[in-house]
Amino acid sequence: MGEFDLIARYFRRPVRRAALGVGDDCALLRVSPGCQLAVSSDMLVSGRHFLPDADPMALGHKALAVNLSDLAACGAQPLAFTLALALPDADPHWLAPFSRGLLALAQQHDCELVGGDTTQGPLNICITVFGEVPATSASSQALLRSGARPGDDLYVSGTLGDARLALEALRGQWTLPPALLATVAARLHQPTPRVALGLALRGVASAAIDVSDGLLGDLGHVLDASGVGASILADGLVTLMACRGDTLDAVVPRQHQQACVLAGGDDYELAFTAAANRRDAVAAAAAASATPVRRIGRIGSTPGMRVIDARGDTVTGDWQSFDHFG
DSSP, rough: HHHHHHHHHHHHOOOOSEEEESSSSSSSSSOOOOOOEEEEEEOOOOOTTTEEEEEEEEHHHHHHHHHHHHHHHOOOEEEEEEEEEEEOOOHHHHHHHHHHHHHHHOOOOOOOEEEEEEESSSSSSOOOOOOEEEEEEOBBEEEEEEOTTTTTEEEESSSOSSSHHHHHTTSSOOOOOHHHHHHHHHHHHOOOOOHHHHHHTTTTTTTTEEEEOOOOHHHHHHHHTTOEEEEEEEEGGGGGSTTTTTHHHHHHHHHHHHHHHHHHOOOOOOOOOEOGGGGHHHHHHHHHHTEEEEEEEEEEESSEEEEOOTOOOOOOOOOOOOTTTT
């Protein structure tokens, strides 16, 4: 199977929102009047971002999900994406489920595949995604990292820490009961991009970021961009894990569960801030998007980040978020 046969068989689809899609030198995108174009790229490398024997259908889902999560953090409506794919060989048994997982999520979010590139080499998946955000010449509704203000509440969506625990279990660091492993593995392999929540938070959240490298590390980018600090309540952090409960406590110490929540990564949830007087609006956004959110702390004027207990005392731990070159 040649390169262009591969593209035609697995990745060429009719476009509706784009003016021109796969098959020409450039894709042409229509952007709605009064909107800005939001663009993000993510690369997934075999052995670095996913295990070499990863299920190809789940991998197709995740490859697009991590990019849609960036659009969600910006409050952008997905439009289209491009796919650059390096393959050891053109294996139909891998390509068919990979494309199904990829395109099923694309259809779910009305996000069209409009172009890209294929080459032979070590397995590497690079997606660039495009979205749009309402804007005028004076302002934009995009959610940014730089808008957090002292007194804002700090929130996270969904659950945190399960993906990290799954990765450790798959690497043999923990032995989890089969049902528990299935729960956390689903969070690692098929994350849910919170696009609907990001859209609902436009005009409500003051700042946002997606949690890809760990809560503390990613939140640090918001604090740096906004020139503020934050306090996170340690009590109840482990309840942010989807797999929480007596079964987990029996095999993984609470202190390590807390580390998974604070520095685990691969969650692709949203961390965001909002003024304290917008709590009802945040609750309405969560309900409208059918996405659970939890208030976990508060933004302060003193730079830096503190994890505190119920008495306000600082809690310390070995919480290093992921860094490719750290």
